[in-house]
Amino acid sequence: MLTIISPIMRIIEIPMLALQRVLGIHRFAWVFLLPNLILLCLFAFLPVILNVAYSMTSGDNILLEDRPYVGTDNFTRLTECSNHFDPNSCSEDKFWRAIWNTLWFVTLQVGFMVGFSLLTALILNREIRARGFFRSVFFFPVLLSPVVIALIWKWILQRDGVLNAFLDWTGVGGFNWLVDAEWAFAWTVFLTVWAHMGFYTLILLAGLQAIPRDVYEAALMDRARPWRIFWRITLPLLAPTMLVVLVLALIRSVQTFDEVFAFTGGGPGTATTFIIQYIYERGFAGAPRLFGMASAASLMVAGVLVVLTLVQLWVNRRNVDG
Amino acid sequence: MNRVWQFITATRGQGRMDWTDWVTYGYLFLGVFLMFFPVIWLVLSSFKTEADIQRYPPTFLPYQQERVMVDGYDEPLPLYRITGGAYEGQVLAQVRRVGLQAQMVDPENPAGGRVRVDTDQREPVERVSLAVENYTGLFERFNFLRFFWNSTFITVTSTLLTLLVNSMAAFALSKYQFRGRTVVLLLVIGTLMIPQTVVLVPLFLIVTQMGMFNSLWGVIIPGAATPTGVFLLRQYMITIPDEILDAARMDKASEWKIFWRIIVPLSAPAIAVLAILAIMWRWNDFLWPLIVLTRTENLTLQLALNSFQGEMSTEWSSLLAMTVLTLLPIAMVFMFLQKYIATGIASTGGK
Numbered sequence: 001m002l003t004i005i006s007p008i009m010r011i012i013e014i015p016m017l018a019l020q021r022v023l024g025i026h027r028f029a030w031v032f033l034l035p036n037l038i039l040l041c042l043f044a045f046l047p048v049i050l051n052v053a054y055s056m057t058s059g060d061n062i063l064l065e066d067r068p069y070v071g072t073d074n075f076t077r078l079t080e081c082s083n084h085f086d087p088n089s090c091s092e093d094k095f096w097r098a099i100w101n102t103l104w105f106v107t108l109q110v111g112f113m114v115g116f117s118l119l120t121a122l123i124l125n126r127e128i129r130a131r132g133f134f135r136s137v138f139f140f141p142v143l144l145s146p147v148v149i150a151l152i153w154k155w156i157l158q159r160d161g162v163l164n165a166f167l168d169w170t171g172v173g174g175f176n177w178l179v180d181a182e183w184a185f186a187w188t189v190f191l192t193v194w195a196h197m198g199f200y201t202l203i204l205l206a207g208l209q210a211i212p213r214d215v216y217e218a219a220l221m222d223r224a225r226p227w228r229i230f231w232r233i234t235l236p237l238l239a240p241t242m243l244v245v246l247v248l249a250l251i252r253s254v255q256t257f258d259e260v261f262a263f264t265g266g267g268p269g270t271a272t273t274f275i276i277q278y279i280y281e282r283g284f285a286g287a288p289r290l291f292g293m294a295s296a297a298s299l300m301v302a303g304v305l306v307v308l309t310l311v312q313l314w315v316n317r318r319n320v321d322g
Numbered sequence: 323m324n325r326v327w328q329f330i331t332a333t334r335g336q337g338r339m340d341w342t343d344w345v346t347y348g349y350l351f352l353g354v355f356l357m358f359f360p361v362i363w364l365v366l367s368s369f370k371t372e373a374d375i376q377r378y379p380p381t382f383l384p385y386q387q388e389r390v391m392v393d394g395y396d397e398p399l400p401l402y403r404i405t406g407g408a409y410e411g412q413v414l415a416q417v418r419r420v421g422l423q424a425q426m427v428d429p430e431n432p433a434g435g436r437v438r439v440d441t442d443q444r445e446p447v448e449r450v451s452l453a454v455e456n457y458t459g460l461f462e463r464f465n466f467l468r469f470f471w472n473s474t475f476i477t478v479t480s481t482l483l484t485l486l487v488n489s490m491a492a493f494a495l496s497k498y499q500f501r502g503r504t505v506v507l508l509l510v511i512g513t514l515m516i517p518q519t520v521v522l523v524p525l526f527l528i529v530t531q532m533g534m535f536n537s538l539w540g541v542i543i544p545g546a547a548t549p550t551g552v553f554l555l556r557q558y559m560i561t562i563p564d565e566i567l568d569a570a571r572m573d574k575a576s577e578w579k580i581f582w583r584i585i586v587p588l589s590a591p592a593i594a595v596l597a598i599l600a601i602m603w604r605w606n607d608f609l610w611p612l613i614v615l616t617r618t619e620n621l622t623l624q625l626a627l628n629s630f631q632g633e634m635s636t637e638w639s640s641l642l643a644m645t646v647l648t649l650l651p652i653a654m655v656f657m658f659l660q661k662y663i664a665t666g667i668a669s670t671g672g673k
Contacts, residue, residue, distance in 0.1 A: 009582045016578035028577050029498035033506060036491035039547035043525060044513040050524030062527050120353065123346050134350050136660055137357050143652050145606040147627045151645045152360045154631075155367065155638065162363060165379035194356070255519045258608040262628050276519050276609070283523050284613050295523045302520040309515040 051302070054295035060288035067292070074296035095297060097270045098278035105189065105274060106253045112193050113200060113249050114242070120197065121204035122234075135205070139198035146258030149195045154178070154263060157187060178264060181271035188260050188272050195259060196252070200245045207241030208234070240319045247312040254304060275301055361649075368642035369452040375638050386451040390415055393432045402426065402444040409439060413447060456643035466644070468619060469626040472538060473605060476622060480542040481600040485593060487547050492555035493585050497567060513549045518610055526613060540614040541607065541622075548603075551596045558592035559585060598659055605652060623648045 020028050050064070055074055057067035081090035087097045120138055124131060141149065156163050157177045164174030177183045211234065219229050257276040260266070266273035266281075273281075275297065283294030367375065370384040389398035392415050399415035402424075414426035417436060424444065425436045460466040494500075495507060518525065525544060526535075534540030562585065570580050586593065608624050615621055621629065627648055631641060 009578075013576060013578045013582075017576045020577050025571075025577060026498060026500050029494040029500045029503075032490040032494035032498075032577075032581065035487045036547045036552065037506070037509070039487065039543070040509065040513050040549075042528065043544040043547070044516045044521070045509075047521035047524035047528065048516055050527065051521050054523050062530060064527065119349075123349050126342075126346055128346060128350070134353070137354050140656060141357060143602060143606075143656050145624055145627075145648060145652065146608050147624045147631075148645050148649045151627065151631060151641065152364050155364060155642065156360055160376075160378040160380075162380055168379065255517060257519065262608075262631070279519075279522060280609065280613075284526070291523045298520045298522065302516070305517065305520060306515045313511065313514075 048302070051295050051298055054291055055299050056292070058290075058292045060290065062289075062291060070292070074292045078293065078296055078300075092293070094270060094273070094281075095278055095293075098273050098275045101185075101270070101273060102254065102256075102275045105185070105256065105272075106250065109189050109192055109253050109256075110246065110249045112189065113197060113253075114246055116193060117197050117200035117204055117245065118242070120201045121208055124201070124205050125208040135202070138201050141195045142198045144195065146195075147262045149191065150259050150262035153187070153191050153194075179268055181268050184264050184268055184271050188263060191263060192253075192256060192259055196249075200249060203245055203248075204238070204241055207238050211237045240315070243315050244312070244319065247308060247315060251305060251308045251312065254301065254308070364642060364649075365646055368456060368639070368646045369454070370456075370639060371453040372637065372639045374453070375642075383450045384452055385448040386453065387446045387448050390429045392427060392429050395427075395432075399427070399429070401429070401447040402439075403447050404439055404444050406443040407439060409437060410443075414439065414444075416444075453639065456639045457647070459640060460644055460647070463640070464626075464630075464644075465619070466626075466647070469621050469623045470647075472615075472620060473623040476538055476541050476607075476611075477601055477604040479538075480546055480604050481597055483542065483546040484548060484551055484600045485597060488551035488596065489555050489586060489589065489593060490581065491547075491552050492559055493581050495552065496556045496559040497562075497564070497585070510549045510552050518545070522609075522613060525610075529614060535614060536617050536620055538615070538620065541611050545604070545607070545610070548600075551600070554596055554599075555589060555592050558589050562588050598655070601655065602652070 016031070019031060023031070053064060054067075056069060056071055057064070058070045058073065059067045061067055078092050078095050080092070081087075081096060083089045084096065085100075087093045087100065090096045124135055124138075128134065144152075155161060158164075159174070159176050163177075168174050175183070177187060215233055215237070216229065219233055224232070255276055256274055257280065260272055260274060261277055261280075264272045266277050279294045279297050279301070282290045282297065366382065366384060367380075371386055373387075374381070374385055388401045390401055391398050395417070399417060401413055401415055404410055404412050404414060404426075409426075412428070414437070415429045417425045417427055419425070419441065422441050423438050424441050426439050426444075427436050428434050491510075495503065495510075529535055529540045529544060532540075534543065566584060566588075567580055570584055575583070606624065607622070608628075611622050611625055612628075615625060623644075627641075627644055630644065
């Protein structure tokens with residue numbers, strides 16, 4: 001690898017040196033920054049601005065100049081409901097179904113995720129044999145591709161799958177899991193927790209191991225009960241890490257798409273259609289392509305994510321300072 | 323076995339199992355089962371023939387019916403054990419099946435002629451055997467190599483691009499004093515708030531206008547500059563002492579040479595972590611490729627797998643084999659670089 005790259009770098013050096021003579025050392029920093037900045041502007045900042053423009057136009061043409069300006073019509077259409085708790089009463093019912101599904105999903109998934117990650121981290125932090133092995137056992141699904149995860153569980157859960165065979169054998173009886181709306185939803189929560197739990201476990205375990213040993217030793221000297229140690233020492237000292245995990249999990253959970261799309265396709269019906277899938281379907285999957293609606297919905301999600309990311313940055317900064 | 327048990331149960335150096343230890347190990351082994359079984363089940367199932375896959379309840383290991391060559395017949399004939407009637411206990415080969423009866427022949431003595439057996443009075447003779455044809459079929463019937471190549475090309479190219487572009491930016495942000503540095507830093511932090519998922523429509527416009535729709539570059543370039551990567555590398559480069567750079571400048575080294583010959587080698591651990599992360603991001607990427615790549619010859623492995631699951635839901639054997647092959651490269655990376663992956667992900671909070 002190096003034998004290919006080295007000569008290339010040496011050739012690049014010639015114009016770079018000339019440039020350096022013109023600019024001087026300090027301004028040369030911009031040369032290093034430029035590629036990254038151009039990419040970020042072109043594929044991150046410009047899209048945000050364009051997104052606002054798109055959200056105020058309609059039609060199915062992708063070229064902005066061919067799209068009629070409609071002001072806030074898209075937002076009105078999205079938010080128009082006689083009762084926001086009942087998607088059937090909304091003019092864009094699919095949007096509200098997606099929103100309510102996402103809210104339910106985020107609440108349950110983040111709850112279970114943080115709960116199980118904490119439990120697993122606490123257990124891995126005990127004095128156990130082969131900790132490295134067990135840690136990687138819980139961690140490895142994090143690396144699997146979303147489609148692979150979806151197919152693995154689809155294969156297990158299908159009508160003639162191994163889970164139903166087991167349930168038949170125990171006498172409980174099999175069930176067509178992914179055809180039933182509520183079970184399909186429950187399984188998407190399970191599947192995403194299964195796939196991503198290891199990541200949060202790892203962060204929490206690092207947080208647990210950073211708690212100084214002597215605090216525990218002092219507590220043991222005072223004959224504190226284990227339960228009390230957990231509530232009074234472990235949990236408060238772990239709180240900053242918990243906050244990081246919580247916010248990260250929230251940011252990811254709101255954007256859930258890949259696994260669920262490959263797993264249930266959003267169904268049965270719209271039972272597992274979440275907000276990103278709504279955007280994808282409005283903008284790219286169905287005809288006509290409603291780019292305006294998709295952008296308007298994107299902006300709303302972006303608003304939520306900006307708030308969450310600001311919280312995340314604030315939490316990180318506080319952790320570093322404190 | 324006793325030794326193993328002692329090894330497992332020894333805790334806290336006291337040698338006695340507390341009830342909490344039982345709970346701990348119970349939880350851990352349940353975890354091992356829950357995490358590993360699905361993947362093991364996938365791999366085992368991918369070696370089953372289509373007939374074996376249809377079987378309910380399923381067997382754990384893949385089985386195939388035994389076949390033998392019998393004199394006077396061109397094709398190998400399937401073997402059955404007869405469970406009732408006049409030939410009970412014998413192992414016969416089936417020549418053909420007519421309604422509820424099967425014409426069978428004794429493989430030891432084919433000259434003895436055909437006999438008729440009721441189909442419910444026989445059961446197939448099976449043995450454990452791997453249906454490798456599920457895998458070889460992928461290369462013959464589908465453009466599997468093409469998808470594999472697409473995924474590999476995207477992963478390798480965009481990882482290299484990410485490493486180069488991000489390390490250059492990180493170098494500038496960590497080792498230079500220039501006007502506007504804070505602004506640039508804030509800009510990079512700002513992009514943390516803009517995941518691809520919320521700018522799909524305008525991104526689609528930009529990529530289409532640049533002529534990258536349905537091109538692998540349309541997936542590679544938009545994701546190349548990552549704020550996570552810049553921060554990860556910058557944190558590391560800040561710790562490199564400025565004296566080294568000053569000494570190099572005394573020796574009339576150009577800034578590019580300093581970057582390439584000093585900063586990059588010294589930041590190797592951080593760059594390795596970013597490389598692993600970037601490989602994972604790209605290999606597993608799904609939503610953006612789903613939008614940009616629509617032609618069959620452009621599909622990545624992930625996309626191909628997803629589109630085939632709709633078309634071949636009745637043909638699980640090929641689908642499962644393909645799933646295993648998609649999982650394999652990441653599994654290998656994990657096995658060799660496990661430690662770095664864990665620390666890398668924990669330290670950046672990015673995956």
